[in-house]
Amino acid sequence: MTLAFSLSGIAKRYPHFALQDVSLDLPEGQVMGLVGVNGAGKTTLLRLLTGLAAPDSGEVQVLGHRLPEGQVDAKRDIGFASEDMRLYRGQTLRWHMDLVSRIYPGWDEPYADDLVKRFELRPEQVLGGFSHGQRVKALLLLCLARRPRLLLLDEPTTGLDPVARLEVLEALADVLRDESRSVLFSSHNTHDVEQLADSITFLHKGRLVASADKHAFVDSWRRVVCQGALPAGLDAWPEIASARANGSVVEIKARAWNDQLPARLAAQGLQVQRADPMALEDIFVTAVRSGGVA
Template sequence: MTAAFSVTGIAKRYPDFALQDITLQLPEGQVMGLVGVNGAGKTTLLRLLTGLAAPDAGQVQVLGHQLPDAQVAAKRDIGFASEDMRLYRGQSLRWHMDLIRNIYPAWDEAYAGELVKRFDLRPDQAVGGYSHGQRVKALLLLCLARRPRLLLLDEPTTGLDPVARIEVLEALADVLRDERRSVLFSSHNTHDVEQLADTITFLHQGRLVASADKHSFLESWRRIVCQGVLPADIDDWPEIASARANGSLVEIKARAWRDDLPARLAGLGLQVQRNDPMSLEDIFVTAVRSGAVA
């Protein structure tokens, strides 16, 4: 399977932060959601994939091009949008659209027009008069209408009101219908990631905590509620991410659910009352706190 990007053993060091030993790849035509708290390394990874930063160690390959050496060729097919990108406030959206169209031959004018209507934007208005949500949608329009093969989005829904957020998510879902296009997006909103992503990657403090397809995460993690006394050595079980007691109730979070787990717990005197699926947010928090490694 062709990879939209692959990074192998990459590291990037700054005075107060380091991205360390990241090995990761995204198959062509898939969507990866990148989840992590502020300072986890999400933006640094995206910058390495765009060629805006060079790794201190390791290799970065994007769309078959080695970065940073072949970044000019790679950037023809990369679309990047970040919440800290700026438009020319005194110019209109139409002016920006004409600028991008003259730079990128793959610009799709008809699709840009559809996005103008979908996002309810006024192309002749100076973008300095846009609200935050309108500016985000304008940036996404300029990115999406280029029809890039790889779309890199840094917190695309941050600060959007509920209606604008849904509009952006629907536009991204449309992009994903093309099996040759791939998307990597970072988000604090695990609900957005759960809705759109095929693969989910957790970053924390510059390290890769876990990365797997969404189905594997949601199927393998379980919250188990038991009656009894918490065994002293249960934290040593590799499939157990966390365990805590609250009186006679014991809550166990398993990272690798197996059908025989309730029977094994019963053998320790724990009576399993129920096991529940975990939300992506709960999985992320538990994985980070338990120090789980990909």
């Protein structure tokens, strides 16, 4: 298996924050969603992958190059877009396209023109007249048309209204379906990540909480409603992330649901009434609050 990037035992310390013992791989051609609240360490991790920051310990490999030593070679094939990146508001989209095409020899002009149509943009319009959503699409176009092997997206939908956010996500999903790209997509919005990602990674307070295939990961979690009294020590079971009682109703959130669990709970005096799938946001909150690996 060829890896787009590999992080091994990474630590990066700042005065008021530390990324600690992060090991993470992304296979080529996969889309990984990086989920975490603001301040979780998502941007720090992306800065390490782009060579903008060097780890205090551990090893960073991107597209076969060790960083930061090999960042010049790696950056030729990395596309990076962040919500706080700015384009020249007094220039047209076409001006930006011409500028990027002169800097990067891999610029694909026919593909750029195709993206202009798919993103419904006007190349001759000055960017100062673009909406926020249009500017995000323009930035994505400038990254994608370079044909990068690895695309890093740092909170690209932040600040968009619901309609613009949906348009950007649909446009991006459409492009990713057509192209086999390696993508790391960071967001604090689990709905955005769930729509695009093949795998999910949770980051919280600088630590990796969980990382797994999206469908297998979501399928393993259940919200289990039981009738009975809450037995002591139930939340110490490795497959249970949380358990709480409300009168005679016990709610259990299981991180590793299996067919034997109802019988084991029955042996503790709990009768399972139902077991429901959980939304990714609920899974993330539960995993973080439980303090363990999901």
